[in-house]
Amino acid sequence: MRRMQVVRVVAAVLLTVCCVNATVFFREEFADGDEWRSRWVNSKHKSDYGEWKLTAGNFYGDVEKDKGLQTSQDARFYATSARFEPFSNEGKTLVIQFTVKHEQKIDCGGGYVKVFPASLDQTAMHGDSEYHIMFGPDICGYSTKKVHVIFNYKGKNHLIKKEIKCKDDELTHLYTLILNPDQTYEVRIDNEKVESGSLEEDWDFLPPKKIKDPEAKKPEDWDDRDKIDDVEDTKPEDWDKPENIPDPDAKKPEDWDEDMDGEWEPPMIPNPEYKGEWKPKQMDNPNYKGPWIHPEIDNPEYSADSNIYKFENIGVLGLDLWQVKSGTIFDNFLITDDVKEAEDVAKETWGVTKEPERKMKQEQDDLKRKEEEEKNKEQDTEGEDEEEGEEEEEEDEEEEEETKDEMEEALSEMESEEAKHKDEL
Numbered sequence: 001m002r003r004m005q006v007v008r009v010v011a012a013v014l015l016t017v018c019c020v021n022a023t024v025f026f027r028e029e030f031a032d033g034d035e036w037r038s039r040w041v042n043s044k045h046k047s048d049y050g051e052w053k054l055t056a057g058n059f060y061g062d063v064e065k066d067k068g069l070q071t072s073q074d075a076r077f078y079a080t081s082a083r084f085e086p087f088s089n090e091g092k093t094l095v096i097q098f099t100v101k102h103e104q105k106i107d108c109g110g111g112y113v114k115v116f117p118a119s120l121d122q123t124a125m126h127g128d129s130e131y132h133i134m135f136g137p138d139i140c141g142y143s144t145k146k147v148h149v150i151f152n153y154k155g156k157n158h159l160i161k162k163e164i165k166c167k168d169d170e171l172t173h174l175y176t177l178i179l180n181p182d183q184t185y186e187v188r189i190d191n192e193k194v195e196s197g198s199l200e201e202d203w204d205f206l207p208p209k210k211i212k213d214p215e216a217k218k219p220e221d222w223d224d225r226d227k228i229d230d231v232e233d234t235k236p237e238d239w240d241k242p243e244n245i246p247d248p249d250a251k252k253p254e255d256w257d258e259d260m261d262g263e264w265e266p267p268m269i270p271n272p273e274y275k276g277e278w279k280p281k282q283m284d285n286p287n288y289k290g291p292w293i294h295p296e297i298d299n300p301e302y303s304a305d306s307n308i309y310k311f312e313n314i315g316v317l318g319l320d321l322w323q324v325k326s327g328t329i330f331d332n333f334l335i336t337d338d339v340k341e342a343e344d345v346a347k348e349t350w351g352v353t354k355e356p357e358r359k360m361k362q363e364q365d366d367l368k369r370k371e372e373e374e375k376n377k378e379q380d381t382e383g384e385d386e387e388e389g390e391e392e393e394e395e396d397e398e399e400e401e402e403t404k405d406e407m408e409e410a411l412s413e414m415e416s417e418e419a420k421h422k423d424e425l
Helices: 002-021 033-038 339-348 350-424
Strands: 024-028 040-042 052-055 068-071 076-087 094-102 108-110 113-117 133-140 144-153 156-159 172-179 184-189 192-198 210-212 227-229 244-246 268-270 282-284 296-298 314-323 328-336
Touching (some): 033 052, 094 133, 144 184, 172 350
Antiparallel strands (some): 052 068, 108 314, 113 133, 113 314, 133 144, 172 184, 184 192, 244 268
């Protein structure tokens, strides 16, 4: 029993130490209203950048907790950033996390963030400003729906070689990038792992370890044909038949005039006895040595680097993107060195509001669908009323015509009677 208690105490101490050691370098949830403007700096590199507004959007889980920065103007570039105390991720994990909601049902636009060095001039930030990391969803049409994971290494941006699908619905989604000092990484969407691996294998940071030996050549007598023609196979004597023959059933038209039309020839038809080009049978090649594999050697230009993951002077998080249709909301930004901390923050924010948001969106969709059904029903009813009205008008016209005919007939009879009466007198 006592041993069990000691184990529990040690576990509690370790948990406390772990929590104490977790460092949050940047956290932004826009909980203080318009005060965000004092922390975020809009770039002045272009004069027509789109404007940001603070809102929870048209549907949400909590009207206050879900407030974030929303793009508000169509077909615009957007550029804003926030600064924090500079740090290096040397020897520790780096976690970048945030939420994105494309409530406008985005057609083409970015939903990613960029992490810059502290030396960035925020008022001059633009698309070509050098950054450390670019991470997040990017959507354009049906072909581009991916998560960018781009690292700057020795002044050059390197894109991940894997294709990571992003979410393309209208709900809020959580994106998390974990970069470890052992040169591994992990990408999560909605707290679920969607991709992982090593930096060296999944990016082209370094030259390949092995290259093909430039001095090696396939031997001239190397036979890599697994099948060859059977030399003993011969073409049958009756093989060669014409591909097309004159139609035996065709007859010269009776009105054919050879002087005028020339000599008559029957039309050609496919020859049912045609067998195509003859080829000898194939047999196993007794000299087959298999495919020749080019031998490889160590690449003299390759040099291992255990610091690919490391970035110095990390100090700014920015939103630098283009959107055709505006309406995306960014929220719950977090940069930390602890995965558990990121998971806890995710549960406190997105984890609390995601289901109420989904429910509110569903209710709005149901109401909209019901209104459309009612509208269509009214249009159908109006159409039926118009048809009925037209039918009634036609019936009235027919009745008027019948009445007119009857009156004319009656007058005609009266005139005949009067004429007959006069004759009698």
